[in-house]
Amino acid sequence: MAKKKSSKAAEQLSSDFDIVIVGQSGRLQYECLLLAASLKEKAPSFSGTLYVAEPQAGPLWDKDPTMAGDIKGALTDLGAVILPFENTAFGESYPHGNKIEALCAMPEGRNFLFLDSDTLIVGDIGKLATDFTRPSASMRRTGTWPEEELYWPGYSAIWKSLYDRYDLDFESTLDLDQPDEYWEHYLYFNAGWVTGHDAPTFGARWRDWAVETRDNRPEELVLQSLDPWLDQVTLPLVIHSFGGGRPGDDLAGLDGDLTCHYRLLPLLYAREADAVVTALEDVTAPNKVKKWLKQYDPFKRMIYQKRGQKVRDLFDRNDLPPRERQLRNRIKREGFWMR
Template sequence: MAKTQTKNAPVGDFDIVAVGQGGRLQYEAVLLAASLKAKAPSFQGTLYIAEPQPGPLWTRDPSMRGDIKGALEELGAMILPFENTAFGESYPHGNKIEALCAMPEGRNFLFLDTDTLIVGDLGTLDTDFRRPAASMRRTGTWPEEELYWPGYTAVWKSLYDKFGLEFDSTLDLSQPDEYWERYLYFNAGWVTGHDAPAFGARWRDWAVDIRDNHPEELVLQSFDPWLDQIALPLVIHSFGGGRPGDDLAGLDGDLTCHYRMLPLLYAREGDAVVEALAEVAAPNKVKKWLKQYDPFKRMIYQERGLKVRDLFDQNDLPPRERQIRNTIKREGFWMR
């Protein structure tokens, strides 16, 4: 079980962890680290960029370039090597789970997907990390409705029963029965908690168990890429957590932006986010690295992103992300 948090821990006394590896994520990690340094002067913890190491679960070396690791360290990050024991190349989303297992014990933590921009002073985040939570900026991606499936309640309850967890208190009774938002479900783009190794070990073990020994109610369901988000509500509930409260509103708000891909940032985020991105990316020591990644080079420095932005009214966006993507693709501006 998670260790007890020290009472009255000062605001900002938590660590951040994100996954960096060769390819796109290492450049996103540079942007994340630069934005934390520029926008969060009161942050007191350590930014860990967790790096998967070569091993039998990878056919290619997943580690970052040495010079980029040096750049991350110059920006204040600590490189955290970790070994994959459960997932690896077959399920890279599992890196976030195994990265938590490599973190220091007994500390408050905030996991962030690497494609996150810090837009405000994240060090002011004041929450009870003993009550874990995760992002509600999600859609009803899982479970998937099938012709002969047993329904949302049966699917989710079978998982809570599997791990000996109470189910009814997780329901949002303001939502209709058999509607996806009634059930505890998160986007794993950010996760808060205490004692990352304890949290990560349970998340890893339960995700593997769901993958390999799932209840019969899940027989029609796909686990890739949703496995991390299937297990996450169970783990959060088991540690006494749940849906985030107002104390976490700054995540996916005025403190962080999980942009996912730069064309989507320019298309749908507020002016403050676009301005923060321009500010963070402007210094030459940051530009030197970001320009090496073609989507960043074109979107930020050649201002293709501003052309994307002009395609949309940010106060009246298309209701579905697919429509936004299709518009950008049709104009020839899509990059990832």
């Protein structure tokens, strides 16, 4: 029986998937260029489509969020497909919602991998094989939500109220290796990457539940902030509803030897492995990439004017400060912080 089960599981593994990221004016459009260039350089076996989802100007934006025309042209030259979408639920008031509404605009019936734009491809992600019908997301997270308050009802009460709201089984999501009322006991992800199947169906449920949670929160959440955590509060519910959960070993390459969610370049230089820095320098060296990335001052100074190496020299990767805030403060004190 075990062999049959293993064989059936193996049949579900697939390397046929598309990647979707969000691109808009400002920093994100240059991050998208870097990601697209790294995908082209480091993933020769990737056979899917890279979609750069672009929010369009509308009533939910005070300023036009669309990317510059020449940047879109550069992205297209790197093999990306620009995917315009309209904001109906989120927008400037909650830009994290772009990732949710971007999924709604994707083609139906395809396996997908959503990546935050501040991600570097460092290995051949085309060889990633997983069961996309069992969605999952990044575990490179900290206990950011819910926040402990003087009169709060506790982790279990807060999370259970959400599962009950959407008629989901709460108990089956718990990590029994972690103690009760400790944040890792509960299903919680970083939304920096998300896998799944049929992005519009996944995205529509995520959007609807995020809006419902925002506008009609359970009583147990009264003391809790949902900004910027709304996407990560509702993501575990959506993943669980589609039969997914915590990632297995087949997804270890994400946040591993396939991708690096660096967030900001000073943090990449401060804490990431030498292989990540080497990949960054390889990808950004060609003139056809350099001419675009140099338009963005933090990239120009960190990468091309070697400020990133100065940041790197401040830290011992084998003895990093335990909290990201400590990294940031040290970099700021030395005058090297940029975003």
